Amino acid sequence: MSTTALDAGGRRSASSSAFLVGLLGVAILLSYVDRGLLAVSGPLLKDELGLSATEFGLAVSAFFWVYAPGQLVAGWLVDRFDAKRLFGGGVALWGVATALMGAVGGLFSLVALRAILGFSQSFCFTGSSKMIAHHCRAESRGGANGVVMCGIGFGQMVGAGAGGMIMALLGWRAMCVFFGLLTLAWLIPWPRVRMNQHQGAADTQVAPVPLVEILRRRAVWGSAAAHFCNNYGLYFVITWLPLYLVGERGMSIVWMATVTAAIYGIQALSCLTSGWLSDRLVAKGRHEGGVRKAVQVLANMIKAGAIVASAMAWSETAMILWLSVAAAMMGATNTQNFAVAQIFAGPRAAGRWVGIQNVGGNCAGILGPVITGLIVDASDSYTVAFVVAGSITFGGALIWGLVVPRVEPVRWDEEPGHAA
Secondary structure, three states: OHHHHHHHHHHHHHHHHHHHHHHHHHHHHHHHHHHHHHHHHHHHHHHHOOOOOHHHHHHHHHHHHHHHHHHHHHHHHOOOOHHHHHHHHHHHHHHHHHHOOOOOOOOHHHHHHHHHHHOOOOOOHHHHHHHHHHHHOOHHHHHHHHHHHHHHHHHHHHHHHHHHHHHHHHHHHHHHHHHHHHHHEEOOOOOOOOHHHHHHHHOOOOOOOOOHHHHHHHHHHHEEEEEEHHHHHHHHHHHHHHHHHHHHHHOOOOOOOOHHHHHHHHHHHHOOOHHHHHHHHOOOOHHHHHHHHHHHHHHHOOOOOOOOHHHHHHOOOHHHHHHHHHHHHHHHHHHHHHHHHHHHHHHHHHHHHHHHHHHHHHHHHHHHHHHHHHHHHHOOOOOHHHHHHHHHHHHHHHHHHHOOOOOOOOOOOOOHOOOO
């Protein structure tokens, strides 16, 4: 084959990967808009439906009751079947569930739709990680995950900013219908994605890694525990920040939406910049696993301090500053979470590894909102809840540094004691 043909093939492959990664990033953005609408609508929905803080926390956590264990099912499916089709099916289902949230009449229907939303979104990170593991090289893995993970921050920003404006003008029900239909519109370009079949061909000829073999690795348990700590602080902010800013700090709905959107925008930009910077270090010869693990340790330490400091700040300006620092560190840790999993697992087991890791991570979504609701109901204050979130986040830094082993590809033909 000529050099020209190889170059053309490489450009086509790069273009295909960029289109795929871009659409994955938009899908994650929409997923975080839709899962975050309950928090955005909380100041109005909670009163209209007559929910206590504990009931509101239960409605939020219902998403994670199904989302967390659903990771195992989704990971198994994307490792064996067409990840692209499964991912698209998940988007379709959660778009419908989001639109129907505009018609809920009470706690029961709200919980049911949140559970459907949770199952359908369980294909988000299992499917995207499977596809990225096939398409992206080590020196571009951080950037690809950065694009995908910036969808978390931009999704929260769009949900809080645009969602808050729509809610102020038309109400929270119209907001849910609008974003549900917008999610369904994402399906229009998805069939145009062309998977690089040659990159996955060799993988399909190798016997799948047994689930028990993955579960025997210390790395997957350590990563799952660390992911729990990462996500506790993240979901604490996603779930309770709007209510905190309005109820505790006295902000208006519009000002709350503006501040929250700006904080989430910082998180999204941090995903992109931290992914790019980590890739540059890897491209210059630094050990990829070492770079990504170091980011996790340092960023979680800073994030923990910033979460606690934001609650202790007397002035509104100082509080916003500390929340911005926490958001920037959330972006850095989000980017590396799945990059680390993709290194450990490789294309053969990326779906199931991410599924297992995400089960641990999203147990924070099951427990965190309820714990916070109980704390707020008992103390009528958010300060203790902020301290708990910061402490658990700091625990994540310790687990990444002391429990998770050296980050490098697992050699699946070796005994667990001889590999990561």
